[in-house]
C-alpha cells in the first residue's frame with residue numbers, strides 16, 4: 001500500500017470558503033484537491049492501493065483530518081477537477097462539525113473519513129504498519145531507496161513543514177528527495193506514484 005500524508009498549515013477547517021476562489025479564500029485547499037487527483041487518478045483508472053491523509057490546520061477549528069481510503073472509495077466519487085474534489089472536502093468538513101466524538105473517525109462517504117486527529121496522531125498510527133519517508137528537496141535520492149511493504153510519504157504544503165514537525169520526524173522518517181528543485185506537492189505525489197509503478201511495487 002502507498003500512503004500520502006499531507007500537512008496543510010493554513011487549510012480552513014470549516015467550509016467557509018468560496019469554490020469560485022479556492023486559492024484566495026480556503027488557505028490553499030486547491031493544492032489539496034490537486035494532490036488527491038495525483039494520488040488516486042489514472043487515465044481511465046483509479047488507484048485502490050492508495051491512502052491519503054489530509055491534515056488541515058487553518059482557522060477556525062484546527063486540526064481536522066480527512067482520510068481517503070482507495071480500497072473503499074466508490075467509483076466516480078473522485079473526479080479529476082478541483083471543484084468536485086473541493087466539494088468532497090466541504091462535505092467532510094460539514095460532517096466534522098456534527099460529530100459527537102471527534103477523536104474518533106467518522107465516515108462521510110464510503111472511504112472518506114473525518115476526525116480531529118493531529119499530524120502527530122497520524123504519524124504514530126501510520127508507523128505501526130508502514131515505513132515512513134519524509135519528502136524533502138535535501139533528502140537522499142529516491143532512486144537509492146529500497147522500498148518494501150507498506151510505504152508512507154509525508155509532504156508539506158506551499159510553506160512546507162515547520163522546524164517542530166521536522167524535529168518530531170527526525171528519528172521516525174527517512175528524508176528522501178526526487179530532485180534538488182522545489183516542486184509542487186501534487187507534482188511530487190504524481191512523480192512518486194509513477195516512480196513506484198515503474199519499480200513494479
Ligand SMILES: C[S@@+](CC[C@H](N)C(=O)[O-])C[C@H]1O[C@@H](n2cnc3c(N)ncnc32)[C@H](O)[C@@H]1O
Nearest residue numbers: 135136137155156159160177178179181182183
Ligand atoms: C512547494 S514544496 C514546499 C516548499 C517550501 N518552501 C519548503 O521549504 O518546504 C511542497 C512539498 O513538496 C515536497 N517537495 C517539493 N520538492 C521536493 C523535492 N525536490 N523532493 C522531495 N520532496 C519535495 C516537500 O514535502 C514540500 O514540503
